[in-house]
Amino acid sequence: MNKKIQKIYIPMTETGFYILFCLQEEMHAYNITERVKEMTNDEIVISAGTMYTNLSKMEKDGLIQYTKETNSRKLYIITNLGQNILDIELKRIERLYKNSKGELYNGN
Incomplete structure (x- = not known):
């Protein structure tokens, strides 16, 4: 894992998070925008x-990475590095959520 890239992206902005999350499927920018609006009930545009x-x-x-036009x-899709960054961020968010609910977090 590239520690320099990890420091740049974690914690992620909501925009960055949603873009990477959406690009687990091949998409173009307009698809991402529409998916994020749908996922957030138009709260994030x-x-x-x-x-x-x-x-x-x-x-x-x-x-x-760019895949085709x-x-x-x-159209773009997430790379292995991007997936690793997204997975770290998802674990971080899960930890924050569990801790906010008073649950002990054991990292699993």
Whole structure:
């Protein structure tokens, strides 16, 4: 695991989290935006500028990769590095949730 990349991305922004989470399936930016709106009941709406800035940075850092272009839309998917970062963040969020409910967290 690249510790420098881990320090950059963890803890994750909500935008970064949702982008990586969605890209466990191959998607393009508009699909991600719509999926996030659906998942959050329109509470989080990722603007085009924010989306493309994040996609570009995540691709440069190796968290996602471009797969192909369909109907003038670039499709991306999470990489192994991106999945590792997402898994760490999911465990961190789970720990926060359990601790907020007064449950002991044993890391499993």
